[in-house]
Amino acid sequence: MKNHFIKQDKLNLFTKVIANKIQNGFVVVERNDKLPFTVLYKEGKKINHSLNFLICCATLGMWSLPWLYMTQVTAKDQKVLVAIDEEGVVFEEKCYLG
Known part of the structure; x- marks a missing residue:
């Protein structure tokens, strides 16, 4: 397994994306700083x-x-994964709720 170093500007972008999600009502469910990834959750509107x-x-x-x-859309709960991949690109992906 190759050891990739994540640049500071990518970490800043990663942190900014998470901060924007938290500002929009999401809460952190799971966080891992070694990989790095964060799972965020937002309850649907009544x-x-x-x-x-x-x-x-x-x-x-x-x-x-x-x-x-x-x-169908705004009343459903949302779960989002924000992470940095192996190339150092910050991405956001919807998680399916079970």
Whole structure:
């Protein structure tokens, strides 16, 4: 196994990406400084279905698409992996929740 040294500017970018995620409501679930990688988690937003139903009725069904989007996308929990790969590139990948 090759020993790769990570440059300071890549570590700064890695830290900045994690700080931005934390500022957007994510919390650190797991962190490893040797590899380095961090797993972040954000709980989905609660949807008020009764209010959305009333809005949907008032707009004659036009609100059904935004309501469906909120139900399928923003209400789900999110888990993200932020890491530095072997070439020193910072990447972000969605994790699947089981």
